[in-house]
Amino acid sequence: MSHAAAAALGAIAGATIFVGLPVGRIRGLSRAVQGSLNAIATGVLVFLLWDILSHASAPVETGLAALRRGDRSFVGLVVIFGVGLGIGLLLLVYFNGRLFGRTKQAPPAPPKTLAMMIATGLGLHNLSEGLAIGQSAATGAVAFAVILVIGFALHNITEGFGIAAPLALDTTMPSWGFLLTAGLIGGGPTFVGTVVGYAFTSIYIYVLFLALAAGALLYVINEMFHIGRRVNTPA
Numbered sequence: 001m002s003h004a005a006a007a008a009l010g011a012i013a014g015a016t017i018f019v020g021l022p023v024g025r026i027r028g029l030s031r032a033v034q035g036s037l038n039a040i041a042t043g044v045l046v047f048l049l050w051d052i053l054s055h056a057s058a059p060v061e062t063g064l065a066a067l068r069r070g071d072r073s074f075v076g077l078v079v080i081f082g083v084g085l086g087i088g089l090l091l092l093v094y095f096n097g098r099l100f101g102r103t104k105q106a107p108p109a110p111p112k113t114l115a116m117m118i119a120t121g122l123g124l125h126n127l128s129e130g131l132a133i134g135q136s137a138a139t140g141a142v143a144f145a146v147i148l149v150i151g152f153a154l155h156n157i158t159e160g161f162g163i164a165a166p167l168a169l170d171t172t173m174p175s176w177g178f179l180l181t182a183g184l185i186g187g188g189p190t191f192v193g194t195v196v197g198y199a200f201t202s203i204y205i206y207v208l209f210l211a212l213a214a215g216a217l218l219y220v221i222n223e224m225f226h227i228g229r230r231v232n233t234p235a
Contacts, residue, residue, distance in 0.1 A: 001137045001140075001142050001145065003195070003198050003199070005137070006133065006134055006137035006138070006145065006194055006195075006198045007191065007194055007195050007198070009133060009137070009145065009146070009149045009194065010130050010133050010134065010149075010190050010191040010192075010193065010194025010195065011190075011191045011194075012149060012153060013129070013130070013133065013148075013149045013152040013153045013156065013190045013194075014126060014130070014152075014156060014187035014188060014189070014190030014191050015153075015156075015187060016153040016154070016156040016157050016160070016187070017122075017126075017156040017157070017159050017160040017163075017183050017186050017187035018160060018179075018180075018183045018187065019156075019157045019160055020157050020158065020159070020160025020161035020162075020163070020164055021160045021163060021164045021179045021182065021183055022164070022179070023037075023160075023161055023164040023165065023167075023168055024115070024163070024164035024165070024166075024167030024168055024174050024179060025167070025168075025173050025174060025179070026168050027168075027173060037165045037168055037169070038165060038166070038169065038224060040161075040165065041161060041162045041165030041166070041224065042221060042224040042225065044158050044159070044161065044162045045118070045162050045217055045220060045221050045224060046221060048122070048125065048159070048162070048217060049214060049217045049218065049221065052125055052128075052210050052213050052214045052217070053210075053214055055128070055210055056081060056207050056210035056211055056214065057081075059077055059203050059206065059207055060074065060077045060078060060081060060207070063076075063077045063078075073203075076204060077203070077204065077207055080204055080207050080208050080211065081207055081208075081211045082211075083211070084207070084208045084209070084210070084211025084212045084214075084215065085211045085212075085214055085215040085218075086215060087212060087215060088121070088124070088211060088212035088213060088214060088215020088216040088217075088218075088219075089215035089216065089218050089219050090215070091215075091216070092117055092120075092121075092215075092216050092219040092220070093219060109223055110170070111166040111167050111169055111170035112166075112167065112170065112174060112178065114166045114220065114223055114224075115163050115164070115166050115167050115174075115182055116182060116185065117216070117219070117220050117223070118162055118163045118166070118186075118217075118220050119163050119182040119183075119185040119186035120185060120186075120216060121213050121216030121217045121220055122159045122162070122163065122186040122213070122217075123185050123186050123187075123188065123189045124189070124209050124210075124212045124213035124216060125209075125210065125213035125217075126152075126156070126159075126186065126187060126188075126189045126190040126193065127189035127190070127192060127193040127209045128193065128206055128209040128210045128213065129148075129152045129155075129190055129193060130189060130190040130191060130192060130193020130194040130195075130196070130197060131193040131194075131196065131197035131205065131206050131209070132148055132193075132197065132206070133145055133148050133149060133152070133190075133193070133194045133197060134193060134194040134195065134196060134197020134198035134199075135197045135198070135201050136148060137194075137197075137198055138197070138198045138199070138201070152190065156186075156187055156190070159186060159187075160183065160186070160187075163182050163183075163186055164179070164182075166224070167179075193209075
């Protein structure tokens with residue numbers, strides 16, 4: 001498979017994130033429906049977190065098995081995983097606290113801010129997915145690459161909903177430009193990862209971006225729970 005064909009597959013896999021984004025422009029929802037949307041979106045993010053951690057831990061487990069044969073890659077993978085997880089979490093803590101002046105006692109992040117945080121975390125995740133597509137295509141595993149594209153494309157539809165759900169709780173309707181930006185941040189890295197993965201292969205980079213995504217989603221999920229408590233509290 002050529003580099004251009006692989007890049008096209010990566011673009012298709014990332015573009016499906018736009019399917020779920022229009023949900024963010026729905027208005028006039030009752031508190032019960034808002035709570036349900038938030039709960040579903042939180043569930044999607046929890047599943048994605050589990051999926052990310054599963055994929056990130058696989059190379060670490062392989063490295064542990066190889067350690068018995070004298071391969072030292074396990075140590076590096078563990079360090080990268082731990083550092084990536086911490087940076088992914090702390091960057092959003094800094095971003096939300098320093099740039100928006102929020103404290104522990106402050107209300108949850110504004111819906112648009114939260115949506116962009118989710119898009120950022122998912123973008124890091126999708127970069128690693130793109131790396132997997134590109135690496136598979138580059139090694140000649142075309143059938144496997146196509147299967148990955150189909151799976152990731154379906155996966156990204158739910159990710160688009162995860163980004164849009166907080167926006168449905170906002171009093172101000174997001175513009176199409178905002179949704180386009182969020183979609184590019186969340187889905188664009190799939191294309192970028194495919195292009196890079198076709199030309200360059202590194203298990204360390206793969207684990208790093210998965211760990212960054214996991215750390216970011218940990219923070220976002222906590223914010224989603226905060227919103228859920230607020231929505232489900234009687235007015």
